[in-house]
Amino acid sequence: MTTLEQTLAEIRPADPDAVAEARAHQDRLTKPRGALGALEEVAVRLAGIAAVSPPPIPEPAALAIFAADHGVHAQGVSPWPQEVTRQMVANFLAGGAVANAFANQVGAAVTVVDVGVAADLPPAPGLVVDKVAYGTADLSQGPAMTGRQAVSALEAGIAVARRLVGQGARCLVTGDMGIANTTASAALICAFTGRDAAEVTGRGTGVDDETLTRKVEVVRRALRVNGLSDGPAGTAGGAGPEAALRTLAAVGGLEHAAIAGFVLGAAALRVPVILDGVIAGSAALAAAALAPDAVDHCVAGHRSAEPGHAVALAHLGLRPLVELELRLGEGTGGLLAHPLVCAAARVMHEVATFDSAGVTEKDA
């Protein structure tokens, strides 16, 4: 069995007994029922992931920033030059990016993974080189990746999840870096949800109106040339894992595939994975198409300003914890959500019950 096949076979849904126990416990705690809003569902979700209630507090966290370049950059879909991908990788490794500051704030270790940067990077502590290609092909002209490249990138992500959990991480956070990757994200979201390109394509790093119009056309062309535009909603590329892999290879990026693998790896290990922005959301659609139960192991860290992100999260049935109009990527929104996820779990360990504290319950 390949690493991908083995990982897919290991993924199970949330544990129903732990979920039921966690719900019942929430209702015994000294607070009005439901008073912790969405955090109650996070606590229940963590119990379902760990298959125990109360669930362990998911710390320490580890962030993996998957970096790659995109052939579609040649279509003028980003205002930034491609070399910014490589330059930002150097910035992450030097500790100078926003992701580093946020990781320090929440005590998360940072790993940078080169799965497809279009340049060779010098070895550095914190850098994992698992380069599948020097960037993808232009998805508006044909498939961005071969099936084999997509599987290699998925398996690179699985390997990182396994390694970080093996080193003691109890929560994984997705991060990405790749100039032009919001175009690939929009194409993935169209292909997996059946929505129109104009609804899900956004300004990314900040394109002007003219470039946005071109970007929407590039996404439409990508779907058309790859045979993904004429299926029923949600199954434009067909149903099942093989179709999911074909769709991912056709219009995804190497970092999207690696992030999908990272999500699958976390799910197989029953470790919660906090999703960052639109790149992670679109990658999670691919992971969910490969293994629907993987979604049970995900927490949506935030909702980014990119319009496709809300569409992806709705399709996954995930509610974002933080909404600050962030549109940076790197894992920044996921990191900010980590203390909320830990607080949700801590409540389950430390808050007294009505019985134990001698607090009178409301009238029946």
Ligand SMILES: O=C(O)c1ccc[n+]([C@@H]2O[C@H](COP(=O)([O-])O)[C@@H](O)[C@H]2O)c1
């Ligand atoms: O996380 C997001 O939702 C997000 C939204 C807009 C832009 N980004 C980041 O910006 C880069 C892609 O933007 P663009 O305009 O080059 O496609 C890439 O490095 C992403 O990490 C990320």
Ligand SMILES: Cc1cc2nc[nH]c2cc1C
């Ligand atoms: C400067 C810069 C930093 C980023 N971090 C993630 N994507 C990015 C894109 C740019 C352009």
